[in-house]
Amino acid sequence: MRIKLSCLLIFIVVTFSVTGAEGFLRTEGKKIVDANGTEIVFKGMGLGGWLVPEGYMLHTSSGGGNSPSEIKTLILDLLGEADTEEFYDNYRANYVKREDIQRMKEFGFNSIRLPFHYDNITPRNQPGVYLEEGFAIFDSLLSWCEDNEMYLILDMHCAPGGQSDENISDYDPLFPSLWESEANRERTVDIWKEIATRYKDKEWIAGYDLINEPKWELGPNNQLLRELYIDITNAIREVDTNHILYIEGNWYATDFAGLTPPWDDNMVYSFHKYWNANDQGAIQYLLDIRNQHNIPLWLGETGENSNVWFTELIQLMATHNIGWAFWPHKKFDSIAGMFSAPISEQYQQVLNYWNGSAPRPSAAFAKVALQTMTDALLLENCVYRPDVIDAMFRQVEDNSAVPFADNMVPGKVYAVNYDMGRRGVTYQDVDYQNIGGGAYNNGYSYRNDGVDIEECSDDSTIGYNVGWMDNTEWLKYTVNVQYPGTYKVRFRAASSGGGGKLKLVYNGTALQSLINIDNTGGWQNWSDFHTDTIELNAGENSILVQVIFDNFNLHYLDFIPVNVSGIDDETTPEQFNLYQNYPNPFNGSTNIKVYAPVESDASIEIFDSLGQLVKVIANKEKIQGTHVYSWEPTGANNAGSGVYLVKATIGEQTFTKKMIYLK
Numbered sequence: 001m002r003i004k005l006s007c008l009l010i011f012i013v014v015t016f017s018v019t020g021a022e023g024f025l026r027t028e029g030k031k032i033v034d035a036n037g038t039e040i041v042f043k044g045m046g047l048g049g050w051l052v053p054e055g056y057m058l059h060t061s062s063g064g065g066n067s068p069s070e071i072k073t074l075i076l077d078l079l080g081e082a083d084t085e086e087f088y089d090n091y092r093a094n095y096v097k098r099e100d101i102q103r104m105k106e107f108g109f110n111s112i113r114l115p116f117h118y119d120n121i122t123p124r125n126q127p128g129v130y131l132e133e134g135f136a137i138f139d140s141l142l143s144w145c146e147d148n149e150m151y152l153i154l155d156m157h158c159a160p161g162g163q164s165d166e167n168i169s170d171y172d173p174l175f176p177s178l179w180e181s182e183a184n185r186e187r188t189v190d191i192w193k194e195i196a197t198r199y200k201d202k203e204w205i206a207g208y209d210l211i212n213e214p215k216w217e218l219g220p221n222n223q224l225l226r227e228l229y230i231d232i233t234n235a236i237r238e239v240d241t242n243h244i245l246y247i248e249g250n251w252y253a254t255d256f257a258g259l260t261p262p263w264d265d266n267m268v269y270s271f272h273k274y275w276n277a278n279d280q281g282a283i284q285y286l287l288d289i290r291n292q293h294n295i296p297l298w299l300g301e302t303g304e305n306s307n308v309w310f311t312e313l314i315q316l317m318a319t320h321n322i323g324w325a326f327w328p329h330k331k332f333d334s335i336a337g338m339f340s341a342p343i344s345e346q347y348q349q350v351l352n353y354w355n356g357s358a359p360r361p362s363a364a365f366a367k368v369a370l371q372t373m374t375d376a377l378l379l380e381n382c383v384y385r386p387d388v389i390d391a392m393f394r395q396v397e398d399n400s401a402v403p404f405a406d407n408m409v410p411g412k413v414y415a416v417n418y419d420m421g422r423r424g425v426t427y428q429d430v431d432y433q434n435i436g437g438g439a440y441n442n443g444y445s446y447r448n449d450g451v452d453i454e455e456c457s458d459d460s461t462i463g464y465n466v467g468w469m470d471n472t473e474w475l476k477y478t479v480n481v482q483y484p485g486t487y488k489v490r491f492r493a494a495s496s497g498g499g500g501k502l503k504l505v506y507n508g509t510a511l512q513s514l515i516n517i518d519n520t521g522g523w524q525n526w527s528d529f530h531t532d533t534i535e536l537n538a539g540e541n542s543i544l545v546q547v548i549f550d551n552f553n554l555h556y557l558d559f560i561p562v563n564v565s566g567i568d569d570e571t572t573p574e575q576f577n578l579y580q581n582y583p584n585p586f587n588g589s590t591n592i593k594v595y596a597p598v599e600s601d602a603s604i605e606i607f608d609s610l611g612q613l614v615k616v617i618a619n620k621e622k623i624q625g626t627h628v629y630s631w632e633p634t635g636a637n638n639a640g641s642g643v644y645l646v647k648a649t650i651g652e653q654t655f656t657k658k659m660i661y662l663k
Helices: 068-079 081-095 098-107 132-147 182-199 223-239 280-293 307-319 345-354 363-376 386-392
Strands: 026-028 031-033 043-046 111-117 151-158 205-209 245-248 267-273 297-303 323-327 330-332 339-341 407-409 411-414 453-455 464-466 474-481 485-494 500-506 515-517 527-530 534-536 539-549 553-564 590-608 613-631 642-650 653-661
Touching (some): 043 151, 043 297, 068 081, 068 363, 081 363, 111 323, 151 182, 223 245, 245 297, 267 280, 280 307, 297 307, 307 323, 307 386, 407 613, 485 500, 485 515, 539 553
Parallel strands (some): 043 323, 111 151, 151 205, 205 245, 267 297, 330 339
Antiparallel strands (some): 407 411, 411 553, 453 464, 474 539, 485 534, 500 515, 500 539, 590 613, 590 642
């Protein structure tokens, strides 16, 4: 029996791709190949959080919203049934759209893993009944994958009753688990047979991931798990002999005891890997299984670590010819994925209520707040993390450094805008990955490398500074010197105790004198420290900041012209001036150049097209001569595309210029 509801009709597919896969994927010995025998190595992304909301992604855990059911209970309590259904319609519609799949294809991914809850496609209390709205979501995603020639793997993330006692399986201890109920296991088999019946002819379906991360005490040989897998396999093979089956081990897809030898000639063993070392020893037992049984391996889920860890993991998988799928592509206020959805002020108030630190909001306020939450999930409203993608693709094969931002000289080079590249090439940091030891980035802000970055309260900031600096650590910057000549470098630093020392290295040559960082009275009490004058060549140059003695935070380096060539005609007028920002239009950061013929107070503010203040770049900062400020709308600012005004008050005069930001 099947029923059709109307709440998710936006997902119904109205057009279909005319492209075709190279036949069905299948296993051939230790490889996955297409119909032509060409090997396919997955470079995939898991759409975590979309159809299976998780508390840590939505920041609801501290309020008791960990599992999908707990999260829905919180929302129902605030909104009621009708508005809750509307919320989930918007949530699902915005979380993953065609544009998300297109962007992943552009980045270099070739496959998608779709985690789903069984109740997406069948009501919990109605076995044998199937929801067309849920399958319409699957169908839409499949059509987007087809259009972009990306493979899709369907993953049952929440089986009836829950396959583990963890939130990710939506387990409720008041009811029997998957392993404690024969009815739940039979229903799991039936659901997979229904899925296979519907998708048996779809060539861009790369297969079925039968049960995500089982975790239950099932005895030394996992007999019940093996029996269930075989029952599911037999049911699928009654209607579908085309698709690969992916078999996860017990205990978070790590224990394959009792699951060998293979019972089907078109199956893959799928393991998950988190928070351990990226060396062959960590996966040797899996390689042994592959070699003994001549069967492929797939790393079906991994991630939630530093960029260094990502790069080294993918290199390890490439060495052993194992495909992978990372987790996830989008979360709220996170640096460890490709996209980060911002938390609105209204949504934060709802979160504060749930965690007990704010009064209960009205139903009307909660509805608006949760609407801002779903709006934030749209790709165009998310913060893009280019360093994550760079680590997952370019850095795997390329050991060079590339600029993270347009660091223009003269002007400020913000400490957090060091180059993108591997550890030891663009930066050195003591704690740089999580292999069981906890945090790899103490501030957990702005970028996903080992460099410790925190929010900054200084004036003239893009929102962040480098902190927790240790001896031997360093940061490398590619700077574009517009005018060659003599400069002073002003370091903006803060220290709670003093005694810090740093060294400046220019194009591989260390400057003779060290810069002493004295006690400023606190980690966010900022003061200026200067170098002697240095000579800079025009064009692209390398600047490296090396920590000799720690105990300070670093905000920016300000390159101030002393005696330079080529700047006089342009930047030494008799009058105060604000120049047009460059580049303009811009994507990323832009530079704002001002001139003061005598020492004067300078205030720089950014406004949107409605006249709302967006950012204070400088607040009565004393300048003389040419000064260049940088503004990066991403990160904490999270400005959308559009026209902005920069207002500069220098001395007694005020200037404005239009800027165009293309996100």
